Amino acid sequence: MQIFSKRIIAQILCSPCRRVTVDKRFLRNSSTTKLLKGTFRIGLTGITVGALLGTGYSIHYYNKPRAHILNEEITIPTVKEIPDIKPTRVIKNYEDRSGLELTLYQYQTCPFCCKVRAFLDYYGISYNVIEVDPVLRQAIKWSPYRKVPILVAKVDDGFQPLNDSTMIISALASYLFDNNNKNLPEIVKCFPLISYVDDDGIKKNEIMNRYFLMLNNVKYQTAEEINSEERKWRKWADNVLVHTLSPNVYRTKDEALQAFNWFSEVGEWEANFPIWERYLMIYVGASAMWLIGKKLKKRHNLKDDVRQSLYDECNYWLRAVKSKGGQFMGGSRPNLADLAVYGVLSSIEGCLAFKDLLENTKIGGWYYNMKRNIAQHEGATMI
Structure with missing residues (x-):
């Protein structure tokens, strides 16, 4: 051996x-x-x-399942009290018949916050605005949800927070359009938060039913084909159009700095924040978003000329509107899809990218018709 x-x-x-x-x-x-x-x-x-x-x-x-739902279904609860912060400004409509007392925590130029404001203004709903510092976010430290917009409604037993722009709009539309005598906390229960693990093993949250209206009104229930198309375009605004914005707005260092100076002006940062905080938001924010814009271009497979991706998506929207034979996707009146697309685009109205968009597409006609309807609260008559 x-x-x-x-x-x-x-x-x-x-x-x-x-x-x-x-x-x-x-x-x-x-x-x-x-x-x-x-x-x-x-x-x-x-x-x-x-x-x-x-x-x-x-x-x-x-x-094995590549993503699975965890045994967690959470309904956003009411809270007894929230910090008493003086509103940045008050939007008052004396013909408001909604009966709602609302406070919107927002960034003025966030596309998702702009969506919510477009909805509230179109339907003539009064609300308070609290401008949140996008770097420190001190105004929303009370909330476990760390993103904007957050809309808070005063209810009988305290305050009802609503999170996520799409869920906010669907919940408010359900409240306004239906005569089912449901209060807002009951409607919020129809949009539970589900936790799940994605393909990469990362835990994520999803608000169920957020594109659906919770209605008993037979008039709206029978228009399922119309509602389905409306949902399709609301999803497109959230999942496609919005992703063309940042790479265009922050395309170069100069454009990023111009955008943040405009954000400061329109958001009244000089009046709402200390000077050091304002400069922090402008210069740190512009630098960070210029870098992030490059990553987002790659992640969302935009063209080398990112402007062309923006033009293509807006032309795609215009062809769909034209196929309806009216001024808007909703026909003679804007619907929730019109409001979503307008809200997303309005977030870049003061940027160089928007100026180029107007010069290279025909979006201006639809956009300014929407702007006029919203400014005149044309949807208030539907409540």
Whole structure:
């Protein structure tokens, strides 16, 4: 045994590139033969077991659910009190018949906040605005939801927060359009928050039903084809159009700085924040968003000329509106899809990208018709 091992090792060490052969004298030895056969069997068994285990694991891995819902369904609860912060400004409509007392926590030029404001203004609803510092976000530290917009409604037992722009609009539309006598907290329960794990093993949250209106009114229920198309374009605004904005607004360092100076002006940062905080938001924000814009261009597969991606999506929208034969996607009146697309685009109205958009597409006609309807609260008559 010892001699056999030494001979084999010597041959391996001395002839690393040649086929290893064993002296026939050793193969005649029965104990040696048994050893070789046993070693062979063990090796073959190991290979077979390894192959079976590997195959079984592969089958299990590729057939297991790539994303799964956790056993978590959360309804946004009412809160007893929130910090008393003086509103940045008050939007008052004396013909408001909604009966709602609302406060909007926002960034003035956030496309999702602009969507909510477009909805509130079109339907003539009064609300308070609290401008949130986009860097420090001190005004929303009370909320576990760390994004804007957050809309808070005063209700009988405290305050009802509503999170996510699309859910906010769907919940308010459900409240306004239907005569089912449901209060706002009851409607909010129809939009539960579901936690799930995505393909990469990251835990994420999703608000269920956020594109749906919770209505008992037969008039709206029977118009399912219209409602379905409206939902389609609301999703398009959230999932496609909005992703063309940042790479265009922050295309160069100069454009990013111009955009943030405009954000400061329209958001009245000079009046609402200390000077050091304002400069922090402008210069740190512009630098960060210029870098982020480059990543977003790649992530969302925009064209090398990102302006062209913006033009293409707006032309796609205009063709769809034209196919309806009216001024708007909703026909003679804007619908929720019109308000969503207008809100997203209004967030860049003071930027160079918007100026180029007007010059290179025909979006201006539809856009300014929308702006006029919203300024005149044309939707108030529908409440």
